[in-house]
Amino acid sequence: MARIETLKNELKNQAISAALITQNVDIFYFTGSMQNGLLYVPVAGDPIFYVKKSVVRASEESSIEVEPLGRMRTLGDRIKAHFGKPSILGLELDVLPYQLGVRYQQMLNTEIKDISSLIRLQRSVKSEYEQTQIRKAAHLVDEVIQLLPSWISIDMTEVELAAKIEQYLRVRGNINLNRMRGYNQELALGMIASGSAAATPTYFDGPAGGLGLTVASPQGASYKKLAKNEPILLDFSTVVEGYMVDQTRIAVIGSLQDDLLQAYEVSRNILREVEKLGKPGVSWESLYQHALQMVEQAGLQAHFMGFGDDQAKFLGHGVGMEIDELPILANGFKQSLQENMVIAIEPKFTFPGRGVVGIENTYVVKSDGLESLSISSEAIIVVEG
Amino acid sequence: MARIETLKNELKNQAISAALITQNVDIFYFTGSMQNGLLYVPVAGDPIFYVKKSVVRASEESSIEVEPLGRMRTLGDRIKAHFGKPSILGLELDVLPYQLGVRYQQMLNTEIKDISSLIRLQRSVKSEYEQTQIRKAAHLVDEVIQLLPSWISIDMTEVELAAKIEQYLRVRGNINLNRMRGYNQELALGMIASGSAAATPTYFDGPAGGLGLTVASPQGASYKKLAKNEPILLDFSTVVEGYMVDQTRIAVIGSLQDDLLQAYEVSRNILREVEKLGKPGVSWESLYQHALQMVEQAGLQAHFMGFGDDQAKFLGHGVGMEIDELPILANGFKQSLQENMVIAIEPKFTFPGRGVVGIENTYVVKSDGLESLSISSEAIIVVEG
Incomplete structure (x- = not known):
């Protein structure tokens, strides 16, 4: 009550x-x-x-x-x-x-x-109970991350990998509904997409795209096969007692070219900076603006959160029972962070024809900065090719 | 155009x-x-x-x-x-x-x-192209039906069976979104539910319920294990190029008691009757009313489409890109059937504490009656227990 x-x-x-x-x-x-x-x-x-x-x-x-x-x-x-x-x-x-x-x-x-x-x-401000559910979800997502090196192979399609992840999480409590509040917004698990397919823009209000299986759902995993030396975007969530975590990691069969590796490092550096800045009282938009400065210093602004006309202009979003909760880390949002808000922060870079690299953790706002609820290693998942 | x-x-x-x-x-x-x-x-x-x-x-x-x-x-x-x-x-x-x-x-x-x-x-009136997609979906659903005897076992949970079905369909084009138009209505694949769990009422506007995995999504598959001599409700769809089919079959490990078998036969008889009646010009509500008469003759009105206060008062619904399309076969809908409308018809009987039996086919309205797009055998799927 x-x-x-x-x-x-x-x-x-x-x-x-x-x-x-x-x-x-x-x-x-x-x-x-x-x-x-x-x-x-x-x-x-x-x-x-x-x-x-x-x-x-x-x-x-x-x-x-x-x-x-x-x-x-x-x-x-x-x-x-x-x-x-x-x-x-x-x-x-x-x-x-x-x-x-x-x-x-x-x-x-x-x-x-x-x-x-x-x-x-x-x-947007989560109780201890709610944070605990999101932590549990983060543990389940990490179980998948640890299994992925044994699951990923060069012959499989994106959707085969997505289906394997879905099945693993489903029997462990995933309700197979990724609730979104926005009109017309839909999400099936997340974005499991590789190389050029991941860089394909979509209607989804997010940084990554995905070819999808059909024009009738033009986003996320497609029939494209995983190939060597391409970034494989692993942006997915799971739901525990209605509460979601949102996390992104990158895998590769073989190795990534230097400019993609550098962009990935920039995305990690952005997380390190906003973890320190994200305290109660700080404005939502200031985190986005700080990230944007770092992106410009790295000369990557054309690739940030999408490419060209299809760039998404935000850095992160609240997550809880819906994946598009408050706060919104974007220009125009002058409201202040409050203690115990839970936010997914997802700096990503799109390289048309080549793929998407970036990272995403789900955080809770604490008095001295952001505490990560995501527990997965941030290292790129390398699979022998 | x-x-x-x-x-x-x-x-x-x-x-x-x-x-x-x-x-x-x-x-x-x-x-x-x-x-x-x-x-x-x-x-x-x-x-x-x-x-x-x-x-x-x-x-x-x-x-x-x-x-x-x-x-x-x-x-x-x-x-x-x-x-x-x-x-x-x-x-x-x-x-x-x-x-x-x-x-x-x-x-x-x-x-x-x-x-x-x-x-x-x-x-609600489907083109040849649209009917073809729904036929393809019906074929995929039938592939699963044929595999189910080798998948179902007494040790598995409802959600393990659901996850297996989901994975099979996912890699064959299912977008993992079952679109519904109604406010607050959600559906994850369908209802894979057994015995008393299937008979549990839910918020869902349909005849069957399901315990679900959590109060945060109180419907469909649960952690309940499949048990001997209980009806296993297999109400699921798949999506091809955005178009869905909707179909229900019943399985059992062992055998069903006579009254459940009789109720199942009544549901099949209802389908046979409405297949003949469902012609262009016939009112939507008349099909529901005809089914209701047959249910009353069989003395099963207390069990029809749910139980007690939680009965759903309809016989079928249009299906296409959304699972809750027009027509609606229910009282008060005096509109007429039109050629090439596609309708899922689903007479079902709920026995509290024991389970749900019934059947569902997806049909297209033709000049001489309903043509089934569903191709699966209507026999109860019996698994040795």
Whole structure:
């Protein structure tokens, strides 16, 4: 219920009378249950989780009082009878479909206001429990990293490697869903992509691309075979109790050319610098700007986070139950880091026709800088070719 | 461009001046590309696909003229300068987030109208090409069905079986995304669940449930071990070039009790009946109602499509690039079947504590009834125990 109290305070600060929480991940965050329903949180009084399906299961899981949702058309009157009519209703307008937004507004016949930033900001600061789940995820990802030298071979396709990683993680708790909050954003495990295929730009809001298996999902692993002396991008996550870690390492069959190795070293140096800088009170954008300076000093700005028109203009992103959480390390984000925010930081360099090199760790913000939750060796994984 | 012409005619019929298509799947349907952008379709004149990322890749893939999207704040003026100001703008208000709906409405300073039903109805009728992809998916799913007797064993967990199926399909083109249009709906491959775990209700809008691996994704495969004489529900799909098939079969290690076998036969009989009834012109709800009569005659109404308060009240759903397409075979849907609609029909019976039995085929509506795209034997898969 501490999470509900924090939410209530934030609502009060913004003069919002109540929140109607509708998104499955946010509902899970506040109730402990992901059953299908609507969570009503008044600024004054106890919240109610109105559940459509399954009421039995929600009652077992939820820390909030559960009531059957019943008929949708009577819900508005029930809420008004129990809580009074809210003068301003908060909704997650970043994810709630327009149709439903109108419906809930009419149901309570009230003014509506977006509370998505407020919820996303609250969720960006992780509890000890949440950090523990992400640490567990980081350990599982590291198990894969340690097995990769025995898995990678010159005859296999990118998707064969991806499928092997997926199977290993799946039976160890991966739900096979990499949740993203952004409209139209999708992710299957991550990006297992090599050489020129990895450098192919995509619609995905990230630095790496991937040919993908089809134009109907044009990103990530493809049928391209792993080849000698090309960087193999191993950007993947796993999910433990709903919480993800995000990590990138590079492998090669044979060896990489010097300029790629140098770019990889720059990406590691960027991590070392931002680990020291990333303290509570420091602005999100300043970490991006500092990285950009280092990139320019190395003369690599044309390759940073993509190439040409397809460069992504950020350095890192919050990670938790969604892979695109706050904070966002990019220009224009003047907010401050807070203790216990969890951030994936991923300096990468794209060389068209040749591949992507770079690194990514998931960190937690502590009083004296960033602590890495990722535990994998940062050395390039070299496989005999 | 035939798809664009159909859309234009529908817009004209509803007195809508232009559509702004925003959802990735709809964009792919109309352009042939799934790059990140916005598709503007005027009733009069040629459409333009404004692409944010990747412009290069969209230009190669799209059958529609591509222009770089550029700065979002100037897009409205560019559209108005090129096409004139639309008096009514159509948007996919079933999926478009509220925030974005408001933004696009303000960008073109116009009245907006929901065109999601119109687009979903158009997409429900499949071309020969689309049917071919679904047939290919059905063949891959059947390869798995034929392998299952050698894969299933009494020591394995549900998720181990799911992971094996996933790996097999993944390297053969599965994009590892089972797209759903409904808000908050998610699906990882399907439901591989056995005995009491399969009968556990979930938030998912379907007949079967599944314990899942965690409360943070409470559906589908769990750590439960496959046991003797329990129905093993094998409800899964695969994706070929973005198109899915949906199919369910039942396996057992040992044998099933008579009442479960009888319920399974009822589900097969329902399929035989609706195959004959499902012709162009027949209402969607009539197929559900006919099935319901057969279920009542068999005295199984308490078990149909879930149990107790958690019963799902439908018989089948359209399937294509999303698993929850039109038509919906349920009460209240008085629309008529049209030739070449593709529908997954899935009569199932839930026995709490014991399991789920039932069957599902994907069909295409032809002039003389339903033609099955699923090719798997309908016999229960029996494994020696």
